[in-house]
Amino acid sequence: MLMSQESHTSYITELICSNCQNTFGIHQLQNFSDCCHKPLLVRTTGRPLDRNEVLLNQNSMWRYQELLPLFDQSNRVSLGEGMTPMIRAGSIAKSLDIQIVWLKDEGTNPTGSFKARGMSMAVSKAKELGVDKCVVPTAGNAGVALSAYCAKAGMDSLILMPSHTPKIFQDECRYYGSEVVLVDGLIDECGMMVTQFEANGYFNMSTLKEPYRVEGKKTMGFEIAEQLDWVLPDVIIYPTGGGTGLIGMWKAFQEMIHLGWLSPDHLPRMVVVQSSACAPMVDFINGNTDNAPYGESKANGLAVPKAFGEDLIKKIVIESKGYALTVTEEELVKNALQLARLEGLSISPEGGAALAGLKKSIEQSLISLDDSILIINTGGSQKYMDNFRF
Ligand SMILES: *Cc1c(COP(=O)(O)O)cnc(C)c1O
Numbered sequence: 581m582l583m584s585q586e587s588h589t590s591y592i593t594e595l596i597c598s599n600c601q602n603t604f605g606i607h608q609l610q611n612f613s614d615c616c617h618k619p620l621l622v623r624t625t626g627r628p629l630d631r632n633e634v635l636l637n638q639n640s641m642w643r644y645q646e647l648l649p650l651f652d653q654s655n656r657v658s659l660g661e662g663m664t665p666m667i668r669a670g671s672i673a674k675s676l677d678i679q680i681v682w683l684k685d686e687g688t689n690p691t692g693s694f695k696a697r698g699m700s701m702a703v704s705k706a707k708e709l710g711v712d713k714c715v716v717p718t719a720g721n722a723g724v725a726l727s728a729y730c731a732k733a734g735m736d737s738l739i740l741m742p743s744h745t746p747k748i749f750q751d752e753c754r755y756y757g758s759e760v761v762l763v764d765g766l767i768d769e770c771g772m773m774v775t776q777f778e779a780n781g782y783f784n785m786s787t788l789k790e791p792y793r794v795e796g797k798k799t800m801g802f803e804i805a806e807q808l809d810w811v812l813p814d815v816i817i818y819p820t821g822g823g824t825g826l827i828g829m830w831k832a833f834q835e836m837i838h839l840g841w842l843s844p845d846h847l848p849r850m851v852v853v854q855s856s857a858c859a860p861m862v863d864f865i866n867g868n869t870d871n872a873p874y875g876e877s878k879a880n881g882l883a884v885p886k887a888f889g890e891d892l893i894k895k896i897v898i899e900s901k902g903y904a905l906t907v908t909e910e911e912l913v914k915n916a917l918q919l920a921r922l923e924g925l926s927i928s929p930e931g932g933a934a935l936a937g938l939k940k941s942i943e944q945s946l947i948s949l950d951d952s953i954l955i956i957n958t959g960g961s962q963k964y965m966d967n968f969r970f
Contacts, residue, residue, distance in 0.1 A: 589645065589646055589653075590645070590646065590648060590649055590650055590651055591624035591625045591627055591629075591646055591647055592606055592622050592623070592624055592625075592648075592649040592651075593606070593623050593624060593625050594606055594622075594623050595610055595620040595621065595622060595623070595791050596620065596621055596623050597613035597615055597616050597618055597620060598613070598618050598619045598620065598621050598889075598891070598892055599613065599615075599616035599618040599891070600613075600615055600616050600618075602615045602616075603623075604620055606622075606649070607709075608709065609706075609709045609710075609711065609783065610790075610791055611784055611789050611790055611791075612788070612789045612888070618888075618891065619788040619789070619791070619794070619827075619888060619889050619892065620791040621791065621794070621831070622649050622791060622792070622794075622795055624647060624835060626838060628839070628840075629646055629647070629839055631806075631810070631836075631839070631841040634646075634802075634806075635806070639663045640658060640660055640661060640662045640663055641661050641662025641663065641697055641700070641701075641796065641799035641802075641803070642656065642658060642662070643662075643663070644799055644802050647798075647802070647835060648701060648795055648796075648799070649701070649705060649792055649795050650701075650704050650705060650708060651708060652708060655704050655705075655707045655708040656700075656704050657700060657703045657704045657707060657729050657732050657733045658700055658704075658732075659690035659691075659696065659700065659728060659729065659732060660690055661689050661690050661696040661697050661700045661796075662689070662696075662697055662700075662799050662800075662803065663803060664684060664685050664686050664688050664689060664694075664803070665684075665685045665688060666682055666683075666684055666685075666803070666804070666807035666808065667682065667683045667684075667685055667923070667925065668680070668681070668682060668683075669681040669682065669683045669919070669922075669923050669955075671922040671923055672918075672919065672922055672923060672935065675922065676938070676939065676942060677949060678942070678949045678950070678951070678953065679949065679950050679951075679952065680813075680951075680952040680953065681938070681953050681954075681955065682808070682813060682952070682953065682954040682955070683919075683923070683925065683931075683954070683955050683956075683957055684800065684803075684804060684954060684955075684956050684957065685925060685926075685957050686800070686956060686957055686958050686959060687925075687926050687927070687928060687931070687957055687958075687959050687960025687961070688960070690725075690728060691721070691724045691725045691727075691728050691752075692721070692724070692959055692960040692962060692963060693721035693724075693725065693881070693928070693958060693959035693960065694797065694800065694825060694956075694958050694959065695721040695722045695724070695725035695726075695959075696725050696728075696729075697796040697797050697799055697800065698722075698725070698792075698793030698794065698796040698797045698824060698828075699722070699725040699726050699728075699729045699785075699793065699796065700729055700796055701792050701793060701795050701796030702785055702790055702792040702793045702796065703726070703729040703730060703732075703733050703735070704733075704792075705792040706733075706735070706783055706785075706792075707733050707735070711735065711783040712735055712736065713735055713736035713737065713738070713781060713782050713783065714726060714730055714735060714736070714737050714738070714782060714783050714784075714785045715737070715738040715739075715740065715774055715777040715778070715782035715783070715784060715785065716737070716738075716739060716740065716774075716784075716785040716786060717740045717741075717767050717768075717770030717771040717773070717774055717786055718739060718740065718741055718767065718770065719741075719742065719745065719766075719767050719821065719880040719881050719882075719883055719884070720741065720745050720746065720749035720880045720881065720963065721749070721880075721881055721959055721963075722785075722787070723739035723740075723741055723749065723753050723758070723760070724749055724752045724753055724756070724963075726739065726758070726785055727739060727752070727753040727755075727756035727757070727758040728756050730756070730757075730758065731756045731757055736758075736759075737753075737756075737757075737758040737759070738758065738759045738760075738761065738777055738782055739753045739758050739759070739760045739761070740761050740763055740770035740771075740773055740774065740777075741753075741760060741761070741762055741763065741770060742762070742763055742764075742765060742766055742767060742769070742770060742876075742883075743762040743763060743764055744876055745762075745880060746880070746963060746964065746966050746967065747966075748963045748966075749880075749963055750762070752963070761773070766858075766874070766875075766876070766883055766884075766885050767883065767884055767885070768884070768885045768886050771786055774786060786888070787821075787822035787823075787824055787884075787887075787888060787889070788822060788823075788824060788827075788887075788888045788889040789888060793824055794824050794827055794828045794831070795828070796828075797824045797825045797827075797828030797829070798828035798829070798831050798832040798835075799828075799832070800825060800828060800829055800832070800956075801828060801829035801830070801831070801832025801833055801836075802832050802836065804816075804829065804954065805832070805833070805836055805841065805842055810841060810842060811846070812833065812842065812846060812847060812848050813848050813951075813952040813953060813954040814848060814849065814947075814951040814952050814953070815848055815849045815851060815902075815941075815947050815951050815952070815953050815954070816829065816848045816849070816850055816851065816954045816955075816956070817851045817853060817934045817937050817938050817941070817953065817954070817955045817956070818850065818851060818852060818853065818934065818956050819853050819854070819879065819881070819882055819930040819931065819933040819934045819937070819956065819958055820852040820853060820854055820861050820882065820887075820893065820904075821881045821882045821883070821884040821887070821930075822884050822887050822888065822889060823852075823861065823887050823889045823890070823892070823893040824889070825956065825958065826850055826852065826893055826896060827889055827892050827893065827896065829850075830850060830896045830900070833847055833848075847900060848900065848954070849900050849901050849902040849903075849947075850896055850897055850900040850902040851897075851902045851903055851904070851905070851937060851941065852865060852893065852897055852902070852903075852904035852905075853904075853905060853906070853907060853933050853934055853936070853937030854882055854904070854906055854907075854933070855877040855878075855879055855882050855883070855906065855907065855908070855909055855912060855933060856872075856906040856907065856908050856909070857874075857875050857876065857877045857883070857909055858874040858875055858876070858877050858882060858883045858884070858885060859872070859874070859906045860874055860884070860885055860886060860887065860890075861887055861890060861893055861894075861904060862904040862905060862906050864887075864890050864893075864894060865893070865894050865897050865898075865903075865904040866904060877909060877912075877929075878909055878912065878913055878929045878964070878967040878968075879912050879928070879929035879930040879932070879933050880929075880964075880967075881928070881930045881958060881959065882930055882933060903941075903946055905937060905940055905941070905944075905946075907933050907936035907937055907940060908936075911932075911933075911936040911939075912929050912930075912932040912933040912936050913929055913932060913967070913968060914932070914936070915932040915933070915935040915936040915939070916928065916929050916931055916932025916935070916961065916968070917932070917968065918932075918935065919931065919932065919935050919957075920961065925957065926960040926961040926962065927957050927960075927961055928957065928958060928959035928960060928961055928964055929964055929967055929968075930957075930958045930959055931955070931956070931957030931958060931959065934955040934956055934957065934958075935955055937955075938953060938955055
């Protein structure tokens with residue numbers, strides 16, 4: 581049966597090249613833009629939607645389904661992702677003598693990281709567009725998430741992972757039935773191998789080389805607004821790898837302003853934190869050209885030597901009056917443990933990097949002590965015990 585393209589509930593209208601605004605169709609599979617080789621972003625209509633209506637929907641990221649790009653909800657591939665806890669980190673705030681520290685705990689997502697949001701959306705869309713096998717280069721979590729969502733969708737998945745990735749990530753992909761290929765090098769080397777699998781019919785799910793993972797991550801922005809009663813924090817501190825989460829949150833804020841859900845005069849300053857072991861985005865934003873070599877990090881998700889969406893990330897940091905800084909490997913591990921021990925939360929090294937970034941922001945007077953701060957714990961601690969080395 582041919583479904584009317586007008587019958588869907590989604591607000592999606594087209595895909596646009598993030599560099600030149602060229603438009604692309606939404607009824608066929610797309611990766612990045614042919615014109616500029618840059619990420620494609622979803623554009624939505626300005627149709628009105630009442631924010632209170634959304635609150636009646638189910639308790640997952642799919643409560644925002646009208647603002648997501650799936651046409652037919654029967655294609656939805658969901659494991660219950662999203663609507664993660666927003667926690668007031670009172671002990672941390674007290675120890676730093678600041679008023680408000682919120683922590684969005686993304687480790688409670690299926691497969692233990694916020695990659696679940698992106699993959700739920702992207703695998704649903706891939707299913708809708710007829711894909712039956714996917715490939716992804718990953719530092720760990722994206723691979724595990726893709727494996728689980730492909731299992732649920734009945735699709736094959738192939739995971740390209742640096743050989744130094746903690747073995748538990750490798751094993752968990754296999755556990756869900758994926759094929760895992762280990763690659764010497766970082767995620768960029770894995771990314772270079774993708775084309776050979778694309779030639780064999782695998783759909784490329786790489787960060788921002790596919791337009792819908794960022795739409796899933798965008799739901800984090802909706803939730804932050806909803807959970808803080810439609811008043812955004814002053815500062816959001818985000819441990820950055822490929823930057824999808826940051827781009828997604830900012831996109832959500834813009835969409836909510838457009839819908840009249842949020843006031844345009846109070847947007848958070850967006851802060852990029854990376855490990856000093858691998859800080860290409862910090863270098864790019866701060867204009868450092870004598871780039872140190874980019875190596876491995878105990879925060880595996882941050883070891884991305886080249887972000888495909890670097891222009892978008894930089895633009896958002898500038899537009900939001902944010903900034904970018906590095907923290908050391910020692911600091912990110914130490915701060916994950918401190919958060920765990922003061923708040924009883926399961927914090928990844930990436931989450932530790934966010935807290936270390938907050939401390940550095942205070943030291944360098946980049947924020948004020950009465951700012952409300954949100955740190956994102958992008959994943960749980962369980963798969964990283966080897967990195968904490970007890
Ligand atoms: C992937 C990942 C990141 C980085 O996310 P991006 O959206 O690529 O910037 C941070 N933390 C964890 C735990 C991750 O898995």
